[in-house]
Amino acid sequence: MSTTKPRVARLGLAAALITTPVAGVTASPRAEASDDVIEEVISIGTRTAGRTALDTAVPVDVFQPEQLESVNSSDLTDVIATLVPSFNVGRQPISDGATFIRPPQLRGLDSDKSLVLVNGKRRHRAALVVLGGFGSHGPDLGTIPTIALDQVEVLRDGASAQYGSDAIAGVLNFRLREDAEGLEVRSRYGEYAEGDGDDLQVEVNWGLPLGDRGFLNLSAQIADAEMTNRSRPYEIPIGSSGLTAAEAVHSEMVGTDGRTYYGPDAYTYTYADDGTLLQVLPGSDGVPDDLDTRYRDAHESPEQLWGQPEREQRMVFVNAGYELGDGARLYAFGNYSTKDQTGGFYYRRAGVAQLSPLRTADGSIWDPRRELFPAGFRPMFSGEVEDYSAVAGVEGLLGSGWTYDVSARYGYSDINYFLENTLNPAMGPDTPTSFEVGTLASDELALNADFSYALDVGLFSPLNVAFGFEYREEGYEIGQGDEAGRTVGPYAQMDPWNFNTTADEVAADGRPVGCYIPGLETPGTPCAAGDPIFNAVAIGSNGMPGFVNEVDYERDSRAAYLDVEADVTDRWLLSSAIRYEKFSDFGDTGNWKLATRYNLLENLSVRASLGTGFRAPTPGQIATQSVSTTISDTGIPESSGIYPAWNPVAAFFGAEELAPEESFSYTFGITATPTDALTFTVDAYNIDLKDRIVISSDFRPDGLTAERYQQLLEASGGIGDVAQVSFFTNDLDTRTRGIDVVAEYDIESRFGLSTLSAALNHNQTEITKRPLRTLADGSTGYFVDDQDVFNEENGLPSVRGNVALRHGVDKWDLMVRANYYGESEWSDGVNTQTFSDEILVDLEATYRFTPKFSTTLGGQNIFDSYPDPAETADVCCGQIYSGTSVVPWMGAFYFLRANLHL
Numbered sequence: 001m002s003t004t005k006p007r008v009a010r011l012g013l014a015a016a017l018i019t020t021p022v023a024g025v026t027a028s029p030r031a032e033a034s035d036d037v038i039e040e041v042i043s044i045g046t047r048t049a050g051r052t053a054l055d056t057a058v059p060v061d062v063f064q065p066e067q068l069e070s071v072n073s074s075d076l077t078d079v080i081a082t083l084v085p086s087f088n089v090g091r092q093p094i095s096d097g098a099t100f101i102r103p104p105q106l107r108g109l110d111s112d113k114s115l116v117l118v119n120g121k122r123r124h125r126a127a128l129v130v131l132g133g134f135g136s137h138g139p140d141l142g143t144i145p146t147i148a149l150d151q152v153e154v155l156r157d158g159a160s161a162q163y164g165s166d167a168i169a170g171v172l173n174f175r176l177r178e179d180a181e182g183l184e185v186r187s188r189y190g191e192y193a194e195g196d197g198d199d200l201q202v203e204v205n206w207g208l209p210l211g212d213r214g215f216l217n218l219s220a221q222i223a224d225a226e227m228t229n230r231s232r233p234y235e236i237p238i239g240s241s242g243l244t245a246a247e248a249v250h251s252e253m254v255g256t257d258g259r260t261y262y263g264p265d266a267y268t269y270t271y272a273d274d275g276t277l278l279q280v281l282p283g284s285d286g287v288p289d290d291l292d293t294r295y296r297d298a299h300e301s302p303e304q305l306w307g308q309p310e311r312e313q314r315m316v317f318v319n320a321g322y323e324l325g326d327g328a329r330l331y332a333f334g335n336y337s338t339k340d341q342t343g344g345f346y347y348r349r350a351g352v353a354q355l356s357p358l359r360t361a362d363g364s365i366w367d368p369r370r371e372l373f374p375a376g377f378r379p380m381f382s383g384e385v386e387d388y389s390a391v392a393g394v395e396g397l398l399g400s401g402w403t404y405d406v407s408a409r410y411g412y413s414d415i416n417y418f419l420e421n422t423l424n425p426a427m428g429p430d431t432p433t434s435f436e437v438g439t440l441a442s443d444e445l446a447l448n449a450d451f452s453y454a455l456d457v458g459l460f461s462p463l464n465v466a467f468g469f470e471y472r473e474e475g476y477e478i479g480q481g482d483e484a485g486r487t488v489g490p491y492a493q494m495d496p497w498n499f500n501t502t503a504d505e506v507a508a509d510g511r512p513v514g515c516y517i518p519g520l521e522t523p524g525t526p527c528a529a530g531d532p533i534f535n536a537v538a539i540g541s542n543g544m545p546g547f548v549n550e551v552d553y554e555r556d557s558r559a560a561y562l563d564v565e566a567d568v569t570d571r572w573l574l575s576s577a578i579r580y581e582k583f584s585d586f587g588d589t590g591n592w593k594l595a596t597r598y599n600l601l602e603n604l605s606v607r608a609s610l611g612t613g614f615r616a617p618t619p620g621q622i623a624t625q626s627v628s629t630t631i632s633d634t635g636i637p638e639s640s641g642i643y644p645a646w647n648p649v650a651a652f653f654g655a656e657e658l659a660p661e662e663s664f665s666y667t668f669g670i671t672a673t674p675t676d677a678l679t680f681t682v683d684a685y686n687i688d689l690k691d692r693i694v695i696s697s698d699f700r701p702d703g704l705t706a707e708r709y710q711q712l713l714e715a716s717g718g719i720g721d722v723a724q725v726s727f728f729t730n731d732l733d734t735r736t737r738g739i740d741v742v743a744e745y746d747i748e749s750r751f752g753l754s755t756l757s758a759a760l761n762h763n764q765t766e767i768t769k770r771p772l773r774t775l776a777d778g779s780t781g782y783f784v785d786d787q788d789v790f791n792e793e794n795g796l797p798s799v800r801g802n803v804a805l806r807h808g809v810d811k812w813d814l815m816v817r818a819n820y821y822g823e824s825e826w827s828d829g830v831n832t833q834t835f836s837d838e839i840l841v842d843l844e845a846t847y848r849f850t851p852k853f854s855t856t857l858g859g860q861n862i863f864d865s866y867p868d869p870a871e872t873a874d875v876c877c878g879q880i881y882s883g884t885s886v887v888p889w890m891g892a893f894y895f896l897r898a899n900l901h902l
Helices: 065-069 076-083 289-298 425-430 619-623 648-652 706-716 786-794
Strands: 060-063 114-118 149-155 170-176 183-192 199-210 214-225 235-237 259-261 268-271 277-280 310-325 328-344 380-397 403-420 434-455 463-480 551-567 572-583 587-601 604-615 626-631 637-643 661-675 678-695 722-749 752-769 799-809 812-821 824-827 832-835 838-850 853-860 893-901
Touching: 065 076, 065 149, 434 619, 463 619, 551 619, 637 648, 648 706, 648 722, 752 786, 786 824
Parallel strands: 114 170, 637 722
Antiparallel strands: 060 149, 149 170, 183 199, 183 893, 199 214, 214 310, 235 259, 268 277, 310 328, 328 380, 380 403, 403 434, 434 463, 463 551, 551 572, 572 587, 587 604, 604 661, 626 637, 661 678, 678 722, 722 752, 752 799, 799 812, 812 838, 824 832, 838 853, 853 893
8 A cells, every 4th residue: 555655845945934914912811910900922823923812903812821721521622612613623523534533613614724833834635635624634733732832823714825835815823832841631531421431531731841941842732532322213204215025024114203223122134055035133032043143243332333433543743943053043842642543433234235235156155134134233443533733944034124934844644444344245245344445645844034123114013024935736646455355246236157048149158048046047037026146236345445556645835924913003004925836737816815903992993904825735635536425315335536626537527627726805803801800802804716716516427418428438347336416626716704702800809810712603614606517417507506506605603602601719719601503404405494593501619638739520511412413414324413513413521631840
């Protein structure tokens, strides 16, 4: 199997990071010891030293360690989603790699529309290209341990002119701790109110001096979480086309509600030697004792598991700095993490076609329901995720007043997929039951050089001039897994051993017409209808057949930017940025941005920004090709293929090679500090996105005419048993509009200090352009159908918010937080369901036994709230809640945490 190797970059001057000012209001609490407002100095979006989140031109939220720690999750993605209302993330239990690397959204746009920085340096992308929704490809925030962070800055504004591709919706910057001494240990244990999902987490941060000029800060996390299950018994309506006739006649399986249940009282099959189907219940005469035992064993655990995967997670982050003298500083940081996770795919009941009996070469019947899975089967899907990075550079101040920052960066991510408890039906009795499916890998190498100078031009403040260069190489690889997982076995066709010869056929060995099954020869008479020789079964390891082709895609890019910023008067801040970038595979692009802030009063300001942006399709989106098993509305497993735009299959359905996305955005807002204790901001925004990269809706090859289907086979070299085809395409123009409100109020009394904070986001995306296309069957239609358009516009809550109260008195710290999720809608193409709004409440109490040791008892979603059960599409086979829901659906979680500082 091919895996990505670190590439040697062609040396080139480097560049790009910073530029225009940005900012906003802090969402962090004030220090207890001071009566003054504390304004956090920010490092995101401005090259002017000393800018704070309260005096820059666009909104930035700043979060301190105590706020990050208040969200009890071993996944940083959950932490940010809880604190930032415009940041959403769901949990997708059965969604291939998105089960393990969860894709978030900022301002309703996918993860690849937001840029992630660590210490101001671009974070590499994860190996996973999400094959659900619109096919996002962004970094994995779950590789950063919370204890490693000193501050998190969230820029809620477009910033492509400042940082390059991806920064359309905003930028997240994670600043690492620089402690040169001290040891901190955090440990936590918790479980859900349902009694599952036991979660143990231990985090350590250790600061060490490097002589008297530097520091080495080490952070580590170990987290183990058990699987959860929020499903119900697998059921299908009587009369559904998903039921075989044999399944429907078993009255013992029919409940009083008229639905058929596939639980411990379900049946199995066996066959007579002549191929006659015998309908036999476990425990009755005619079923071998070992089969009955294996059937019962298969039901010791639920048939369907739908919940978070089992997870073992190990992460290390290192941050170091050393003063070289003469104004120069050497710095380095990096990480290594592994995540091993296992979850369950949808349960395949005993009656599915993948478990059909087969005639083997010696004429005997091989029945996988009898030999392997007497009660059906549930494939278990695992992902081993590895992620590492290294950044090193030198920064400093030259005698002439110039600042410089020269750095090199490398990042790598891979994910290796495995399947167990499944089969490749086409291999018949030779099938393994476990498979290595394949590997995805992504890497980046970058060289950067950034410079700035404060130039006195007679304005209220010096004109800060920043410019820089960047050279970046990116690669993406797909490596094939076990050959058995994609083998086209003999049973992919009917009668593979040529037992049945009809009058218009001539057997290769000269046999006469008739059925010649060894021991059951019937010369002159065709084999009996329904005999297993007429069964043709699916190709590939069921659940995920693996990757059809190995891919190794590389590209490079070069960029340069210029940024200027100054306080024109004591009230007016003005900044601008331009950026030029050239890709080896997409040509060049130029972008610009203007931002301004004006102080109407000492404590009241207005701010605005205007600019263009872009996002080049990632190497993963260009290269990804995958076939996986999906479950139809009738509960039948079938193969679904996603193809890159250049693939002959995608081209047959009308796909064209991908081009960059382009955006135009603006914001307008106010900031106010009526008193030292109260701050609030209100910011409205608009993001127009042109040529948005999406995954098309599904097209079915079996809907083509015989002639067109033959043309597809010839163009593609055969697409096997793929029942649905989709592909990446630049197909939509969208407009995203919204408003953010952030407020904070400190209350001091003889009972202690209280901090009340609130944040609200209203966000709406609409499709503004969807071109008509000529489809593969000759008709006119859309690559993205009405159902997907509706769900893109309505699938997320349009309103999200949170209110938190923190109170400290004596040795106690108390926190209560309410998270609000507004209504959303989902359509299955026929029916539309409205999901009601939800409020989830978190509560925790911390007691400090000593200044160095404390314990916290708390709960998340303490009232055990759940979203509405899903009634439209996106549910199957015992699933209760929508897999696209951003409202947590696992119920209340209770925990005990201990913190030790030495």
